[in-house]
Amino acid sequence: MKPLVPFIHGLNHQEEATWLTVLRAAAPELEIIVGHALTPDQSARAQVAIVANPDPAHLANLPNLVWIYSLWAGVERLMPAIAGTHLKVARLVDPVLTQTMAEAVLAWSLYLHRDMPRYAAQQRNKIWQQWPVPRPHERTIGVLGLGQLGAASATILACHGFEVLGWSRSPKTIDGVTSFHSEDGLTTLLQKSDIVIALLPATPQTTRLLSRERLGQMKQGASLINFARGAILDQEALLAGLDAGALNHAVLDVFLQEPLSGDSPLWTHPKITILPHISAPTNKQSAALQVTERIAAWHRDGTVPTFVEAGLGY
Numbered sequence: 001m002k003p004l005v006p007f008i009h010g011l012n013h014q015e016e017a018t019w020l021t022v023l024r025a026a027a028p029e030l031e032i033i034v035g036h037a038l039t040p041d042q043s044a045r046a047q048v049a050i051v052a053n054p055d056p057a058h059l060a061n062l063p064n065l066v067w068i069y070s071l072w073a074g075v076e077r078l079m080p081a082i083a084g085t086h087l088k089v090a091r092l093v094d095p096v097l098t099q100t101m102a103e104a105v106l107a108w109s110l111y112l113h114r115d116m117p118r119y120a121a122q123q124r125n126k127i128w129q130q131w132p133v134p135r136p137h138e139r140t141i142g143v144l145g146l147g148q149l150g151a152a153s154a155t156i157l158a159c160h161g162f163e164v165l166g167w168s169r170s171p172k173t174i175d176g177v178t179s180f181h182s183e184d185g186l187t188t189l190l191q192k193s194d195i196v197i198a199l200l201p202a203t204p205q206t207t208r209l210l211s212r213e214r215l216g217q218m219k220q221g222a223s224l225i226n227f228a229r230g231a232i233l234d235q236e237a238l239l240a241g242l243d244a245g246a247l248n249h250a251v252l253d254v255f256l257q258e259p260l261s262g263d264s265p266l267w268t269h270p271k272i273t274i275l276p277h278i279s280a281p282t283n284k285q286s287a288a289l290q291v292t293e294r295i296a297a298w299h300r301d302g303t304v305p306t307f308v309e310a311g312l313g314y
């Protein structure tokens with residue numbers, strides 16, 4: 001009998017159908033059944049479930065569930081939702097996602113490095129004016145978070161010739177990257193970086209980490225790229241920093257409320273570039289392979305995936 005894997009989600013019908021198709025194609029050796037179609041007998045058989053924005057009540061209906069696999073890389077909504085249960089959580093780690101994010105980091109770093117917002121503004125006003133072009137090694141880029149996405153992003157920036165600093169909870173050794181940790185390490189990174197890129201998970205510790213005080217520590221005229229989560233940034237403080245001329249530009253891909261509301265002042269701010277959460281979209285085919293391979297391995301020989309540390313929330 002094939003291992004039975006429920007797919008518990010809060011997606012719409014179309015997304016459900018697309019995910020079911022790719023998950024089943026990726027793992028013919030698993031019986032993947034959408035949560036609402038499970039019989040009581042099937043619910044009792046399930047030990048691992050695939051989840052995407054699940055209703056915790058639906059997970060509670062699976063009495064023998066041991067762990068769940070999140071189709072999303074960020075688990076800031078999932079962890080509080082299952083707090084108090086015995087469930088362990090694995091989250092999407094996918095080399096394709098990592099590569100996509102590193103590519104976005106390089107692309108938008110170059111956008112700032114080569115002054116593209118300024119030239120776009122000049123074009124709107126028919127201004128023909130050239131500005132000096134610094135070499136990459138004259139530009140310091142600080143990456144906040146050196147995990148799956150941050151480490152690869154820092155590496156691609158270093159390979160491009162930028163001076164790269166990184167910050168994480170624990171010290172890291174990454175070729176071409178000067179690694180910092182601790183509160184003082186963050187201060188140093190912010191003071192030295194021309195571009196700061198956020199790739200931290202949203203947790204209680206990182207909520208509004210980029211506060212008025214922290215943004216105030218950034219180098220005069222520095223820019224910010226937020227590819228992490230809206231919650232880590234104090235939006236009002238960012239607007240104040242941009243308006244005062246302390247900060248040069250912000251590229252924002254993530255927001256407290258998504259889609260960004262039509263009346264948000266961020267949309268029309270001349271020093272802000274808005275992206276609709278596209279820096280690293282999930283590639284369903286590669287994600288389905290990553291998720292189902294690990295579930296199949298656990299059923300086959302008990303290989304345990306890397307679980308999220310509940311105490312840390314990432």
Ligand code: NAP
Pocket residue numbers: 073074075144145146147148149150167168169170171199200201202203205206227228229253254277278279280281314
């Ligand atoms: P990850 O592998 O868990 O790495 C997280 C990094 O942040 C680690 O280096 C960790 O330090 C560091 N960190 C966490 N809390 C910290 C704290 N309080 N102080 C200092 N450093 C801290 O996560 P990931 O896979 O790289 O993903 C990062 C985030 O990117 C996700 O959580 C998600 O929110 C976001 N994301 C965005 C998109 C998008 O399209 N915009 C797509 C995917 C993911 P240690 O290494 O010391 O543990």
